[in-house]
Amino acid sequence: MNGIMNDMKKDSTTVFGFWVYLMTDFVLFASLFAVYAVLHANTFGGVGGKDIFNAPFVLIETIILLTSSFTTGLALLAAKAGKKWWVLILLLATAALGAAFVSLEFSEFSTLVLEGHRWTQSGFLSAYFTLVGTHGLHVLIGLLWMVALMIAIIRHGLTQPNMRKLLLFSLFWHFLDIIWIFIFTLVYLFGLL
Amino acid sequence: MNTRTYFEDVGAWPAAEGKPHLVWPAYVLGFILSLLLTFAAYGVVVYHVLPVSLTYVIAVLIGLAGIQFLVQLVFFFHLSxxxxxxxxxxxxxxxxxxxxxxxxxxxxxxxxxxxxxxxxxxxxxxxxxxxxxx
The missing domain is CATH 1.20.5 (Single alpha-helices involved in coiled-coils or other helix-helix interfaces)
Incomplete structure (x- = not known):
C-alpha cells in the first residue's frame, strides 16, 4: 500500500513537472507571437495576410483541432472507466483528426511556396511560417507520441505508466489547442480584418 | 493503482469528495462553448455581424479568445x-x-x-x- 502511495506521489510530481514544461513552451510561443506582431506589416511589397489567408479553410482546421481535443478528453474518461478498447478507438480518432490537421496545414504551406510566397520573401512570411510551423511541428510530435502510446496500451493495457502517459499526452494536446486558438484569432482573423 | 481514481489521485482532476464527479459534462460543455466562441469570432470577421469600428472589432476578438482560453483551462485542464x-x-x-x-x-x-x-x-x-x- 505504501509503495502504491509513493508511486502516486511520484506521478503527481511528474504531472506538475510536465505542466512546468508546458509553461516554458507557452513562453516560446509568446516570443514567436511577439515576432509576428512586430513583423506582420513588413510585406516588402509582397503578399499580406489578406491576400493569402482563406477563412473557411482555417475554420475547418480549427474545428478539426477542437474536436480532437474533445476526443482526447473522452479517451481519458474511457481510461477512467477501464475500457481499454474505447481508449484505443478514441486515441485513433484523435490521431486521425490530428493527421487531417497536419495534412491541411502542409497543403496550405506547399500552396504558398509553389505560388512563390516563400519564407525568404518578407518579414511577414518569415514570422508567419515560423509561428504556424512551430505549432504544426508540435502537432506532428503529438501524433508520433500517440502512436507510441497506442502501442504501449495494446501491449500492456491500462497500467499505471500508461495512465500517466495518457494524462501527460492529453495535457500536451489541450495545450496545442489553446495555442491554436490564439493563432486562429491573432494571425488569421486579424489578418483578414 | 485504480484506473477509476487515478486522475484524481495524481491531482490532475478535482477530487470527488462525496459529490459525484462532473468531468464528463465538463468536456461536452467545454467543447460546445469552444465551438460557439470560434463561430462568434469567425462571424465577426467574415460576416461583419457587428456594425462597429475596427478598434471595437479587435477588442471583441481579443475578448472572445480570452474567454475561450479560460473555458479550455477550466473544462479541459480542470483547473480550480x-x-x-x-x-x-x-x-x-x-x-x-x-x-x-x-x-x-x-x-x-x-x-x-x-x-x-x-x-x-x-x-x-x-x-x-x-x-x-x-
Missing amino acids: AQHAARERLIILGGTIIIVGILLSGSIWIMFTLDQRMMPSATQMTHYMDTQAGI
Whole structure:
C-alpha cells in the first residue's frame, strides 16, 4: 500500500513537472507571437495576410483541432472507466483528426511556396511560417507520441505508466489547442480584418 | 493503482469528495462553448455581424479568445482553486505575467522606435533654426 502511495506521489510530481514544461513552451510561443506582431506589416511589397489567408479553410482546421481535443478528453474518461478498447478507438480518432490537421496545414504551406510566397520573401512570411510551423511541428510530435502510446496500451493495457502517459499526452494536446486558438484569432482573423 | 481514481489521485482532476464527479459534462460543455466562441469570432470577421469600428472589432476578438482560453483551462485542464491545482495555477499566473511583458513590451518598443532615435544632422539644424533663442 505504501509503495502504491509513493508511486502516486511520484506521478503527481511528474504531472506538475510536465505542466512546468508546458509553461516554458507557452513562453516560446509568446516570443514567436511577439515576432509576428512586430513583423506582420513588413510585406516588402509582397503578399499580406489578406491576400493569402482563406477563412473557411482555417475554420475547418480549427474545428478539426477542437474536436480532437474533445476526443482526447473522452479517451481519458474511457481510461477512467477501464475500457481499454474505447481508449484505443478514441486515441485513433484523435490521431486521425490530428493527421487531417497536419495534412491541411502542409497543403496550405506547399500552396504558398509553389505560388512563390516563400519564407525568404518578407518579414511577414518569415514570422508567419515560423509561428504556424512551430505549432504544426508540435502537432506532428503529438501524433508520433500517440502512436507510441497506442502501442504501449495494446501491449500492456491500462497500467499505471500508461495512465500517466495518457494524462501527460492529453495535457500536451489541450495545450496545442489553446495555442491554436490564439493563432486562429491573432494571425488569421486579424489578418483578414 | 485504480484506473477509476487515478486522475484524481495524481491531482490532475478535482477530487470527488462525496459529490459525484462532473468531468464528463465538463468536456461536452467545454467543447460546445469552444465551438460557439470560434463561430462568434469567425462571424465577426467574415460576416461583419457587428456594425462597429475596427478598434471595437479587435477588442471583441481579443475578448472572445480570452474567454475561450479560460473555458479550455477550466473544462479541459480542470483547473480550480483546489489544493492540487493551486500550484499549477500559481505557475500559470507567473507565466501569463511574463508573456504579457514579453508581448506588450516588444510591441511597445518596436512601434515607438522612432521616438527614441537620435535625429539626423539636417533635422537637428532645422530644429535649431526654427527654435527662437538657440
